[in-house]
Amino acid sequence: MMDRNGESYVGLFETESRRGKVIVYRLFSVTLFAGILSIWAYRFSNLFIIHGGAGGQQQEHDGGGANKSYWVLWVVLFGAELWFGFYWILTQALRWNPVFRHPFNNRLSLRYGHSLPTVDVFVCTADPEIEPPMMVMNTVLSVMAYDYPSEKLSVYLSDDAASEITFYALLEASSFAKHWLPFCKRFNVEPRSPSAYFNSLSSFSTSSNDSVWTKELAHIKKMYQDMERRIEDATKSGKVPRDVRSKHKAFSQWDSFSSRRDHDTMLQILFHSKDAENSKDVEGSVMPTLVYLAREKRPQYPHHFKAGAMNSLIRVSSTISNGKIIMNVDCDMYSNNSESVRDALCFFMDEEKGHEIAYVQFPQYFLGITKNDLYGSDLRVISELEFHGADGCGGPLYIGSGCFHRREVLCGKKFSDQRKVVDWNSEDDGLFMEEEASLQKLEQESKALASCTYEHNTTWGTELGLVYGCAVEDVITGLSIQSKGWKSVYCNPKRKAFLGVAPNTLGQTLVQHKRWSEGQLQIAVSKYSPALYGYGKLSLGLQMACSTYNLWAPNCLATLCFSLLPSLCLLKGIPLFPKMSSPWFVPFAYVIVAETTYSLFEFLICGGTLKGWWNEQRMWLYKRTSSYFFAFMDTTLKLLGFSSDSGFIVTSKVAEEEVSQRYKEEVMEFGASSPMFTLLATLAMLNLFCFLGALMEALISEGGFVRVLEKMMLQIILCGVLVLINVPIYQGLFFRKDKGRLPTSVATKSTIFALSACVIFKALHLT
Ligand SMILES: O=c1ccn([C@@H]2O[C@H](COP(=O)(O)OP(=O)(O)O[C@H]3O[C@H](CO)[C@@H](O)[C@H](O)[C@H]3O)[C@@H](O)[C@H]2O)c(=O)[nH]1
Ligand SMILES: [Mn+2]
Secondary structure, three states: OEOOOOOEOOOOEEEEEOHHHHHHHHHHHHHHHHHHHHHHHHHHHHHHHHHHOOOOOOOOOOOOOOOHHHHHHHHHHHHHHHHHHHHHHHHHHHHHOOEEEEEOHHHHHHHHOOOOOOEEEEEEEOOOOOOOHHHHHHHHHHHHOOOOOHHHEEEEEEEOOOOHHHHHHHHHHHHHHHHHHHHHHHHOOOOOOHHHHHHHHHOOOOOOOOHHHHHHHHHHHHHHHHHHHHHHHHHHHOOOOHHHHHHOHHHHHHHHOOEOOEEOOEEEEEEOHHHOOOOEOOOOOEOOEEEEEEOOEOOOOOOOHHHHHHHHHHHHHHHHOOOOEEEEEEOOOEEOOOOHHHHHHHHHOOOOOHHHEEEEEOOOEEOOOOOOOOOOOOOHHHHHHHHHHHHHOOOOOOOOOOEEEEHHHHOOOOOOOOOOOOOOOOOOOOOOOOOOOOHHHHHHHHHHOOOOOOOOOOOEOOOEOOOOOOOOHHHHHHHHHHOOOOEEEEOOOOOOOEEEOOOOOHHHHHHHHHHHHHHHHHHHOOOOOHHHHOEOOEOHHHHHHHHHHHOOOOHHHHHHHHHHHHHHHHHHOOOOOOOOOOOOHHHHHHHHHHHHHHHHHHHHHOOOOHHHHHHHHHHHHHHHHHHHHHHHHHHHHHHOOOOOOOOOOOOOOOOOHHHHHHHHOOOOOOOOOOHHHHHHHHHHHHHHHHHHHHHHHHHHOOOHHHHHHHHHHHHHHHHHHHHHHOHHHHHHHHHOOOOOOOOHHHHHHHHHHHHHHHHHHHHOOOO
């Protein structure tokens, strides 16, 4: 690239696309598409044959009759196959042109070493019981310790539970930080979450010859453990130690606290340049600004969950530090890479392309996932492949945690292509930054911005800040930004930027995916819908890419259809697919084999294991037939005006000893009964009955086993695979004694439902 003076310009980041591999993939996907077209052609052409010749033309379906209900079955199946084919086409956008970004943060330091922008980091927490304060503090400490000038870094903790314990923990953490930050910088520690760092050391021997380090390490570790004990004691007893409480007048804010949903704003600035004396570490260097915020909540005002918390943070921070860049992490997602801020800035500050970029999303990776990832929590293919694909189409979705934003864009700025030189270092300070204003005054003024009524008659939640009313506030906000013309970037460096906690029971995973798929479907029918209104605002590729996620939920219909009808028809001896000797068998076989092999291949190159892939297939099945089904029903009911907004069920980040033990052994955790489990178990039982029933009939039938096999191979395989993949459910229903098994009530219900369905279907007059 050349700049205006004709000198070659070296960018702050590079974009790599893998041409060769992409071409091979495209060729493959064309053959698969041909297969899909043939399947459609088969279904379509036979539609008329079946309809036309009553009992006559049955070359393909010697078992099937030609009456109306059979025809309906055929149409339903055609619908499902059309859907799957259509959905597959959408997913191609994510594979057609993946790009990989490489930031050069050494160039950034050389060029902008002394004129880096101010950065505000928001950490959100909502419930000290399922998001332990100690975990939250590790996240806070990890982001305070970023390799970034402290005077330009501010950290805000938003506490939606307004918990005194969390505030107490932050006080403790702030004193510890005065030791921890210099320690990190002196020894270039990585990662900078103390707990993660100490854990990483236990796998090495600490008998290093660097005696200074060893000594300091022992010292800091002791301090950490003392702090941990104090915080954990307070968490367990639910009380802040009396002496601490009387020493810090900030606690008086809790005198008026009545409940989580009903309290004043509590705001405390723990470190700030206006309080220079107190805001230095043990070596005398400045600390990053540190703020605790629990926005006001009243029962009569909706609080909009995380989106509401984020918007309060955006306003409050605008007066305290007004960082040009805003980054948000969930309270469990500690920073695992102290260079992430600099990495992200390489994109924003690139002189050629930076001005187009609204946000930089890092992937969400998780800690402690077992080797074969029983619940598919890694979302491996999405992180390693699909988001690179979305980036190639114009930019990844905004997925909440681990995303850097330009403040002005979050505050509604439209994109204009006029490239102007941004003064990243301008002192564009907040509203109340006059020198003489005291810290107390600043606190008071900021508090007002977090009140319940502040947003009345404003465009917060629509034009300003994060968008309200959607279960995935992040994704919808990202789309609203992209539809204003901005681009985004996906940055996936080798050293993972963030590590979080994934749900580790089946129930929680399904609930989380219900929230996600419901939110995604809300987007599909909202005014930000990429499919409906994206035309002209987003590239076609991005419209398709986003739609694959938006349309997660409707997948339930086709999947339910495919896990019910072929199996029931197998039981009844009705073939729904071409027999083995038919030429039409070929496209079916090709599509099944090619797509399965490819999906396995993709999973393996993304770093998964064979068993992990199998587990993930199971999870897709379970999500589609439960989470997505419930999300689909809820959204439909809501659209029809039958129910109101759904909440935000926060995912638990803790587990009982026994539960985590089972997780480690990769034994599926059911435990309590739930409608989702009943549905899954019913489907599993139904397939088992159909498979066994068909097997028995085949054995006693005249033509024998081979004839049935030849006639209904695909149905047998489908039903057989469904039985195999459901093994953990059968175990949970009948063979396990531990607490994580499926409750007896689920076993009874599912058996009755499945059996009745089989009996009724068998009695139906279809042929
Ligand atoms: O009323 C609320 C509810 C949640 N949270 C916070 O939101 C974050 C995400 O909650 P979690 O239960 O962990 O949800 P996940 O499904 O793991 O989160 C993903 O999906 C969410 C949208 O559904 C996004 O908000 C998150 O950033 C994204 O990581 C956590 O830090 C919570 O403390 C709040 O601050 N206020
Ligand atoms: Mn989470």
